[in-house]
Every structure is written in C-alpha cells, then in structure tokens.
Amino acid sequence: MSFPSPLRTPTYVIGDVHGQYEKMVRILRDADLISDDLRWSGADSALWLIGDLVDRGPDGIEVIDLAMRLQREAAAAGGSANTLIGNHDILLLAAFHFGDWPRKRRADSFTAIWERNGGNPADLDLLTGPQVTWLSTLPAMTHCGPYLLTHGDTMLYTRYGRTVADLNEHIRDLRHTMDPVAWYRLLSEFGEHRVFTGATGPKRAREFLQQFGGHRIVHGHTPISRITGEDPAQVTTPLIYADGLCIDADGGMYLGGPGFVYRLPDL
Numbered sequence: 001m002s003f004p005s006p007l008r009t010p011t012y013v014i015g016d017v018h019g020q021y022e023k024m025v026r027i028l029r030d031a032d033l034i035s036d037d038l039r040w041s042g043a044d045s046a047l048w049l050i051g052d053l054v055d056r057g058p059d060g061i062e063v064i065d066l067a068m069r070l071q072r073e074a075a076a077a078g079g080s081a082n083t084l085i086g087n088h089d090i091l092l093l094a095a096f097h098f099g100d101w102p103r104k105r106r107a108d109s110f111t112a113i114w115e116r117n118g119g120n121p122a123d124l125d126l127l128t129g130p131q132v133t134w135l136s137t138l139p140a141m142t143h144c145g146p147y148l149l150t151h152g153d154t155m156l157y158t159r160y161g162r163t164v165a166d167l168n169e170h171i172r173d174l175r176h177t178m179d180p181v182a183w184y185r186l187l188s189e190f191g192e193h194r195v196f197t198g199a200t201g202p203k204r205a206r207e208f209l210q211q212f213g214g215h216r217i218v219h220g221h222t223p224i225s226r227i228t229g230e231d232p233a234q235v236t237t238p239l240i241y242a243d244g245l246c247i248d249a250d251g252g253m254y255l256g257g258p259g260f261v262y263r264l265p266d267l
Helices: 021-030 060-076 087-098 110-116 121-126 129-137 155-159 164-175 180-189 201-212 224-228
Strands: 011-014 046-049 080-083 141-144 147-150 216-219 239-241 246-248
Touching (some): 021 060, 060 121, 087 110, 087 121, 087 129, 087 180, 110 180, 129 164, 147 201, 155 180, 164 180, 201 216, 224 239
Parallel strands (some): 147 216, 216 246
Antiparallel strands (some): 141 147, 239 246
16 A cells, blocks of 8 residues: 655654643744744644653643644644644543552552653643543544654554554544553553664564555654664754654654754655
C-alpha cells in the first residue's frame, strides 16, 4: 500500500513538547505560524503536533490550551493545526480517570506511574472536562501526503489495527472505556522505543509502511540525542535514518533541546 500524493499545502511538524510552553511559542513564532499575540498566522498551512504535550515540563496545560485554540483558529483561516495522541497524554488521562488503581495490590497505581514518568501534579489539578474530551478524541496516526505521522517509534500500533482508520478507532474506543487493565496494557507497550534503528530497523520500517501506507514514517517518542549521542542543546533538525524511511522529530525539549519546527519536504 502506498500514498504517493504530494503535500497539498505547506506542512509542519513539532515533536514532543512535554510541557515546554515557552519553547513551543518561540519555535512557532520563528516559523511564522503564530503572531506576537500568539494567534494563528499560518494561513492555509498545516501543523501537526505529534504527541506528548505534557509531563516532564512545567506547563502541560498551557500547551494543551494553545493546541486546542490553534486548532480552531487555523481551521477558521483555511489551514489546520492538529495533534496526535502520545503515551504521556494517555498517561495523564489514566491518572485523571483511575488515580490510585489498583488499590489493593502491590503494583504501582496509575498516579504513581505517571509521577515517576514526569507527571506534573499541577497539570492534573488544572485539567478540565473539555481538555479531557479533546485528548480523548485525538488520532494516533495520520497520513500527510506521502508521509505517515505517528507518535511512537514502536511496533505496538500494528497490534491495535490493520489500517490507520482501524487503529485510530481502536485507540479512541479504548480511551472511552473504563477498563483500567486495557489502559495499563497499552501504556506498558509504549515502553518500546527505537524499533527502526539498527540492522533490522529498515526492514521493520518497510513492514510498518506496508501495513499502514506511506513512503516515510515521521515520529517522536525517542529524543534524537538518545539515538545519536549528541548534546540535546545542539539538536535543531530532525534525524533521518533507516535508509531514509524514518524521520525522528523529537528534539528533546525536556532534556534541554531548543526544539524545532520541521517543514515536510515534497517527495
């Protein structure tokens, strides 16, 4: 399966923000996608935040609020500003819904797992019903012309749907169930990283694209510096790897990276 159609409008991607609101604002301004008063100024351009808006940083709720507002403003201007769900966004929802589950077992509660993974108590205190609803409906994967955008560099997606539509429906339905075991299983599987690196990486990337379609995978989830070993503060561009099949857009903002906006090139 392939999706060879070109990009129809300028399309931009931002990797894991992780509560780094000030960095997010700066890179959006630098890319002329928002104005000095933080309003959408990207006209008919398309912007995708590819998951993990929260945790490991101070201002996750401000990041969510900005993403929600830009979605409305971009649509009104003839553009788009959309977001994929990341595992930390799901983890915040799990802490919100289930808190101290399981109460009578030795296993860590959702709240404990969330806090151990950088959960900010202020985010949970400030989380509102509309924000929960918005997070609960975000897609897990999307096509942008020849690109396949997803949050994680993990094969778990292949176990949750045979197509992009099936996957999005399944993970959306899961977020609307009150089955903590299913949530726990999904979050545990998100512990997988870097499946497209190494000698077998290109083969796995081709299998992933064959299942879901597209010519290149664009993902976050794993900071680029964790793959390359470079100083996160020096990461200002994406990592293209796995024989050119994968593009890692996680600049490691929470590790000290400045962050970047990446414009997808026409293929």
